[in-house]
Amino acid sequence: MSESPLRAPSRLTIADVARAAGVSRTTVSHALNDRGQVDPRTRERVKQIAQELGYRPNLRAQRLRTGKANSIALVSSMPFSVAGGPSRLGFMMEVAGSAMEAALRQGLALVLVPPLDAAEALLDELDIDGAVVIEPAAHDRNVTQLQRRGVKVVSIGRQPEGDQALPYIDLQGYETGRILLQHLEEQGALRTALLIGTQPRHSYVDMEQAYRDFVGARDMPVIIARAEEAGGESAGREACRALLESHPGIDAICAPVDAFAVGVVKEVQARGLRVPEDIRVVTRYDGLRARSCQPPLTAVNLHLDEISALAIDLLFEHINGRTQRTVVTGPKPGLVIRASSVSPRGN
Amino acid sequence: MSESPLRAPSRLTIADVARAAGVSRTTVSHALNDRGQVDPRTRERVKQIAQELGYRPNLRAQRLRTGKANSIALVSSMPFSVAGGPSRLGFMMEVAGSAMEAALRQGLALVLVPPLDAAEALLDELDIDGAVVIEPAAHDRNVTQLQRRGVKVVSIGRQPEGDQALPYIDLQGYETGRILLQHLEEQGALRTALLIGTQPRHSYVDMEQAYRDFVGARDMPVIIARAEEAGGESAGREACRALLESHPGIDAICAPVDAFAVGVVKEVQARGLRVPEDIRVVTRYDGLRARSCQPPLTAVNLHLDEISALAIDLLFEHINGRTQRTVVTGPKPGLVIRASSVSPRGN
DNA sequence: AGGCATGCATAAATCGATTTTGGTTGCATT
DNA sequence: AATGCAACCAAAATCGATTTATGCATGCCT
Incomplete structure (x- = not known):
């Protein structure tokens, strides 16, 4: 209850205290x-x-002297068209939601860095001593720029071919792929196609590996398409069109990028086919896009809340230089079944 | 392309430049x-x-000397149970998504402050020169604390009975209410109940006013219930139960808090009634919760992206002390019609 | 008594910039 | 030639803390 008697905004300095205490x-x-x-x-x-x-x-003053900023950044590396749209950076924001809590618990402020192209210049105007980067592509500009400045970086999802290995939280991309493909098989899919992005992201590598192993073990045809992330929904749609025309027998599409998956659904429906009766569709990130798609998309619960907290903790350890931990594995991904892969009656 | 030759992390000081330039x-x-x-x-x-x-x-060093932090905070004042859950701070995160962009454009870093109770102590560990507060309740602790520190504050949504009026972005709560109620009427509702939160938030005040005016003009009964925000879905559910028992004739419920609305739908369905055939349900914020509800909820597009940008701009002006603007009105809210208020065939 | 720790407190240096103040220079004016 | 006035640059103070180096008692030991 002690009513703080100060009115001036934090004018008190250490000298005042010293004087008062003699x-x-x-x-x-x-x-x-x-x-x-x-x-x-x-x-x-x-x-x-x-x-x-x-x-x-x-x-x-404290920071000037001690050289610490007590704040970290959360950086998205996805192009805006994927990140934006209806879900408005859904993935990043979901991470941010739990990360800010974990950060504040460590006494760190979390600052958000949007995926602006112009952000590069602004990126080193930021007073931070660490950064969490979300699914960086190989040779991500932001990452190298930050590291050159001496900012500690960890990533959520492994960086492919990292120049110097980035500490990361494993998103278990292979397992995620396996779960989705197995689910499709259980729903009766015999010819599943894979639609991934062109950028060198590790989740694609994992996904592709899981796919190849899966179809290889079953003598199913390998049908892989790629689309530009920057193209968003329409790129996914276009890729779907090409897929369906060149491989008429397809009865399921696994499109880990949610924007692509939505595009796929739209294209399928535009062609007079039904989801999921004719084509089953699944995606990876269970965000706003997946849920508000018609029909809603079967997806994977990546447990981003726990993942984010792990990332913050790992970063914190690296900033304080008291760890060699370079890989941390989070909780196992879990399937979230929705109408886009399961026929209304029976399977 | 000029490959920056420096390897040491920004070791260069102004003295080095001075020496080099003579x-x-x-x-x-x-x-x-x-x-x-x-x-x-x-x-x-x-x-x-x-x-x-x-x-x-x-x-x-720059900051110590100039006294500016070049960063601002985004603060949520909603209790965690409303903010958390499936949508995980949906409202705040949606604002954050566009705000971070607007902020960076002004050369400001945006730091996120979660609605921790413990955040109070940490709140003034933050080096910021302004803050955007989302829908503050009257006498919000965070607001007064920040203001005492001399941090400029603006709010998204007016603060009720502000001790000293906070500059704010008008969310047009009255208009929002009117739109929702009119829509319900058009869908055939004759006895609409209002379910709002107990905390003194301006959007409730507006909503209640809109409701009273609306039913008053039509000789409809005034049925208003309140629930604790902190109770989340179950509080909404409980309030719905009480409503239905005391007023059996209700055929529509307007529940601006999305968590309440979801609770309402669950309670209605648990009683063997149908949404929307027996009871129409609408809510305010069109987030994850509204969309993934079964059936999905009719809601309002508040244009949060534009609202957030306006808030950042307003805050920026106040920080630089070059404005007296105290109210800014954003775009008109728009109705988003979903299955929770519209019967499948005809109306 | 001389020598040596030890405990406590302070003065001064430091972090890296910005801002104030002051001192040269060169040129024009009387 | 003396004065005034810009224009230009630099030394030093400043921001508010932390860290280092130092000083001064006091107590203990031989």
């Missing part, structure tokens, strides 16, 4: 930070007085 | 910031050299 600035600093040699009684008295005065250290 | 630190500072009296040729040469060396000013 000691030097040094002693105040030592007392408050539990450092140096200070008589326990003096220490307590100083703390008391600082408390009463409502003293708060000036963060900017 | 001038004083002062002149370098003046030259780079287009300040003071410097020979245009010197100025250009200094800039050139700084560029070549890859000099970047130390942000912490």
Whole structure:
């Protein structure tokens, strides 16, 4: 209840406390930070007085001296057209939602960096001592730029061919693929096609591997298409058109990029075919896009809340230089079954 | 393409540039910031050299000296149970998505502040010079705390009974209410109930006013219930139960809090009634919750992307002290019709 | 008594910029 | 030639903390 008597915005400096306590600035600093040699009684008295005065250290001064920013950034590397649209950076925002909590628990502020192209210049205007990058492509510009500045970086999802291996949280892309493909098989799919992005992301590599292993073990045909992430829904749609024309027998499409998957559904329906009766469709990220698609898309629960917290913790350890951990594996992905892959009655 | 030759993490100081250019630190500072009296040729040469060396000013030093943080916070005041759950802070995150872009355009970093109760202590560990608060309740702790620190604050949605009026972006709560109620009427509703939260938020005030005006003009009964935001879905459900029991004739419920609306739908269905045939349900925020409800909820497009950008701009003006603008009105809300209020065939 | 730790507190240096103040120079005016 | 006035540049103060180096008692030991 002690009504703080200060009106001026945090005008108090360490000198004021020192004067009030009748000691030097040094002693105040030592007392408050539990450092140096200070008589326990003096220490307590100083703390008391600082408390009463409502003293708060000036963060900017502290940072200049200590060289720490106490803040980290969350960076998306997806092109805007995929990230934007109806879900407006859904993936990143879902991560941000739990990451900000985890960050604040560590005493770190979380700053958001949108996937602007122009962001490059602004990226090193940021006073941060670490960054979490979401699914970086190989040789991601943001990543190298940050690392050159000496900012610690960890990624959610492994970076392919990283110049120097980035510590990362494993998203278990192979397992994710396996789960989706197996589900499609259980729903009766005999010819499943894979539609992935052109950029060198690790989740595609994993997905492709899972796909090849899967169809290889079953003597199914290998049908893989690629589309530009930047093309968003329409790129997915276009790729779907090409797929259906060149491989009429397709009865399922696995499109890990949600924007592509929505495009696929639209194209299928536009051709007078039905989802899921004629073509089953599944995607990876279970976000707004997947859920508000008609029919809603079967997807995977990646447990992004836990993943984000793990990422923050890992980054924190690396910033404080007290870890060699370079891979952290999160919870197993779980299937979220929706109407896009399951026929209304029976299977 | 000029490959930056520096490897050490931004070790260069203004002194290095000064030495290289053969001038004083002062002149370098003046030259780079287009300040003071410097020979245009010197100025250009200094800039050139700084560029070549890859000099970047130390942000912490700059901030200590200038007293500006160049960052702002986005603060949610909703209790976690409403904000969390399946949509995981949907409203806040949607705002964050566009706000971060707008912020970076102004050269501001956007930091996220989760609705932790414990956040109070951490809130003034943040080095920010402004904050956007989302729909603050009257006498919101965060708001007063920030203002006392001298941090500029603007809100998205007006703060009720603000001690000193907060500049805000008008969410047009009255208009939102009118749109929803009119839609329900058009769908044949004769007895619409209103379910709002107990906390003193302006959107409730507006909504209630719109409701009273609406039913008053039509000789419909006034049926208003309130539930604790902190109770989330189950509170909404409980309130719905009470409503249906005390007013059996209800044929529509307007529940602006999406968590409440979902609770309402569940309760209605649990009682063997149908949505929308027996009870029409509408909500305000068109987020994940509204869309993944079964049936999906009719809601309102608040144009949060534009709203957020307006908020950032307004805050920016206030930080730079060059505005008296205290209210900014965004785009008109628009109805998003979904199955929760429209019967499958005919109306 | 001389010598040596030891405990406590302070003065001064430091972080890297910006801003204030002051001092040269060159040129025009009387 | 003396004065004034810009224009240009630099030294030093400043921002508010942390860290280092130093000083001064006091107590203990031989």
